[in-house]
Amino acid sequence: MRIHPGLPALLLLAACSGPESPKTATTPPLPDLLASHVDSSVNPGDNFFLFANGAWLKANPIPASESSWGIGNLVVEELRTKIRTINEEAAKAHAPAGSDQQKIGDYWGTGMDSAKADRLGTAPLNELLQRIDGITNAQQAFAVAGELNRAGAGVLYGGGVEQDPKNSTVMAVSLGQGGLGLPDRDYYFNTEAGVARNRAAYPGHIARMLMFLGQDSATAAKAGAAVFAFETELARNSRTLDQLRDPWANYNKMAVAGKLKATTPRLDWRAQLDSYGLAQCDTVIVGQPEFLAAVDALLQRTPATTVQNYYRYHLLSAFAHALSGPIDKESFSFYGTRLHGQQQQRPRWKRVLDSEGGDIGMVVGKVFVKDYFPERSKQRYTKLVEAVRSAYRNRINQLDWMSAATKEKALAKLNAITAKVGYPDKWKDYSTLRVDTASYAANVLAANRWHFDDQVAKWGKPVDRTEWDMTPQTYNAYYNPSNNEIVLPAGIFLLPGLPDSLADDALVYGYAAASTIGHEITHGFDDEGRQYDASGNLVSWWTAEDSTRFTQRAEVMAKQFDAYEPIPGIHINGHATLGENIADFGGIELGLDAFKKTEQYREGGKIAGYTPLQRYFLGYALGWLHQQKEESLRSRLLSDVHSPAQWRVNGPFANVPEFYGAFHIREGQPMWRADSVRVKIW
Ligand SMILES: [Zn+2]
Structure with missing residues (x-):
């Protein structure tokens, strides 16, 4: 082989495969x-x-369980095998409460316990479901949207705390469009036959998800259609993918009590920010002001029942993978099969590791790099x-x-x-994130809230560039x-x-x-x-x-x-x-x-x-x-x-x-x- 000693080819691959495989004269040559x-x-x-x-x-x-297949999938398959070992060892270790190993072990343990997830149904989400049930007007609806976004069920708008694009030394609150269930804004309007077919199937999927909350099929069917119409209005007022790539056009600094209030007079952003502990924050960066203005108007004219069903659907959808088998399967059949062509689900252990990667992946990563x-x-x-x-x-x-x-x-x-x-x-430092044995969904919820709060806590502090x-x-x-x-x-x-x-x-x-x-x-x-x-x-x-x-x-x-x-x-x-x-x-x-x-x-x-x-x-x-x-x-x-x-x-x-x-x-x-x-x- 023409690999010059010391050049990166060897170095790159050594990183990947651990110790170099012994080269002996008897090793048969592999195909190029x-x-x-x-x-x-x-x-x-x-x-x-x-x-x-x-x-x-x-x-x-x-493979039937995949929507695509290629080199990235092969790498991910290898990574999952390694990470599975890390998880199984953590689960066996019975490590002290609060330690990284305990978190990994309990996340894995609850994730793999499908019988418990089946038994619990939607119960782990009861507190949030009750908040949704209690909505009677637009003001309450807006407050509950804040709680759902913190829980990881993106509704109504998007946002977070990130570096101010015009002053990278400062963390700023950003607000903008969000809250759609189909892959992107254009999916609501594109006329290609396949897109139109999938779009037509979406209200039925929403309805079937709502039936898990006890709605009868006629009520749920009506709700599915209304939620879809609501989302279509959000989409109509959303910017397109290419419009979102203009950083100047998507930067609108607004005083909370000034321009933001003028743009969205009936949305109580002050209360929303206060509820996150951002009482001192008086200025935000709005990506798409016309979207927030549209949400303001839409909330006023939409019946509370429709907003409630929209929230219920997004909450269930965001947590479907951690709820009972039937809920998970309904969600998979729409998003996995219909929208991405997966014929069957991946084995549960792979799905749990994929979810874990988003929730506590950095805790796992610390162990991973030490070993690999x-x-x-x-x-x-x-x-x-x-x-x-x-x-x-x-x-x-x-x-x-x-x-x-x-x-x-x-x-x-x-x-x-x-x-x-x-x-x-x-x-x-993940020490304040609690993962326990109560339920898979509870762990996912705790992780979502922890990440949200962690991001919000950066506001007003120096930027951590590490x-x-x-x-x-x-x-x-x-x-x-x-x-x-x-x-x-x-x-x-x-x-x-x-x-x-x-x-x-x-x-x-x-x-x-x-x-x-x-x-x-x-x-x-x-x-x-x-x-x-x-x-x-x-x-x-x-x-x-x-x-x-x-x-x-x-x-x-x-x-x-x-x-x-x-x-x-x-x-x-x-x-x-x-x-x-x-x-x-x-x-x-x-x-x-x-x-x-x-x-x-x-x-x-x-x-x-x-x-x-x-x-x-x-x-x-x-x-x-x-x-x-x-x-x-x-x-x-x-x-x-x-x-x-x-x-x-x-x-x-x-x-x-x-x-x-x-x-x-x-x-x-x-x-x-x-x-x-x-x-x-x-
Ligand atoms: Zn790129």
Whole structure:
């Protein structure tokens, strides 16, 4: 194998598979991972995604319990197995009350006790259900919405405490749109046949859920229709995915007693904030003022019964996974099967671990990284981040469309990006979160409230920039503009079933440096991220000319993706997905620049029939080895700012000059784009 000692390929994989497997002369050679996925019946110029991944996709149909299947799922399967062991050991340990082990053990124990969940029915939610029953007018309805949002059942509006986008050193209360049960606003109006069919089935699902609370079928059917009409009004007044991506248009600072009161005269925000312990908070940032104004009007004219049923439905829906079997199954049949194409549920233990990840994942993560992510991996990934950063520095310096003044600020921002790798340096204190043996739903409720209160308690305090919004065992990563940081959890570095000895640099630079690290760093400079400065503040630091030039270049990409139509009748939304598409494209270019500095690239020897450059592109495509059910694709197209996997490969590659040479893409082939319409940004 052409792995140069000390280069990141070995380092990356060592992190994932624990101790290196012993290499002996008798070990039979394994097939090359990249070459084994290739479908040679597909011409790379026709559809590179299918060329690179087709053999694997054909041989690995989506299991009945999944809505999609690919490399991320394989990693998550491995992670779940490890985390299950952590849970089972914690459950056996009978650790002291309040300890991390006790919390993990009791969460797992109650989660796996399906008989108890069946016996309890909706009883764990009685206190909240009674609050809903007691509503007689709009004012009470609004107060109860505050309690439900704290409990994790998002109704009526959204909000929280986060860094003020224009002053990242201060925590601010934000308020905005929310409270929908379908995947996104557009799902209420899109006319494509599948969307229309699913939308038509939604009121029936609401009705069946309400019947678990004792409503007869006729009453519940009427209620289902009324709740759907209510949500449709919320949706009508909600902004679209692409409108939400304009940080200036979604920033409206308002005095609680001034503009907020004028916008929503009958919603008592003062009382709402006071109930959360935010009596001192007199200013909030409103994302979508017209939405809150619409809620104000809607609450006045909607009968209390409809609002009550809307609340009941959302409460039951949010907790369905932790309630009795029949409630869980009804919820699954709508959201899992109808909206995402899952034919059957995952085994209970997997569902419990997925829920645990959201509720007390950081507690589990602390144990996870101790066992599975050594310190040397953390240091090595940090080095790969620096290789990508250095590639970006060179690119910015060489840009022909950006002025020296903007370049200087862009470089300052790039240099200031913080990289959080693997797991937090400082673990969050969960000592006040109580998890016990009362019931699964009670533990979920306690965790939801704890997280809400924890977030609210940050108001008025200095910003803690050491915090992580993802757990270490997450197969994902993010860029946070307010902290100007990339956060790369340990989980994202796992490569399933690949021995170190088979991972060459080309694969690793394509897979990790491009699709993860380069992608996240580029988010700092995508159409949205670029509007925040080195300190994380939303401020215009670009010259007007440079800003115009950037937008012109980004528009080429929006147009490119607008033309893609993964489901007849539903196109990719080029503006909603623009930031992600720019990040993918930038990541590929940065990873490639960094890869060109490796010995493997310079030597140019083939592995399994592919040149280093070809393997780099195949390595990137490996990151999007993924297929999904049509139902899932439909939901995602209307609610996700990421393009579907196939277009995350084929879209950006069609703009990369080296790709054309590497695979001999010729004019007239579907992957070919004329130079005049190729995107050129970073
Ligand atoms: Zn992204």
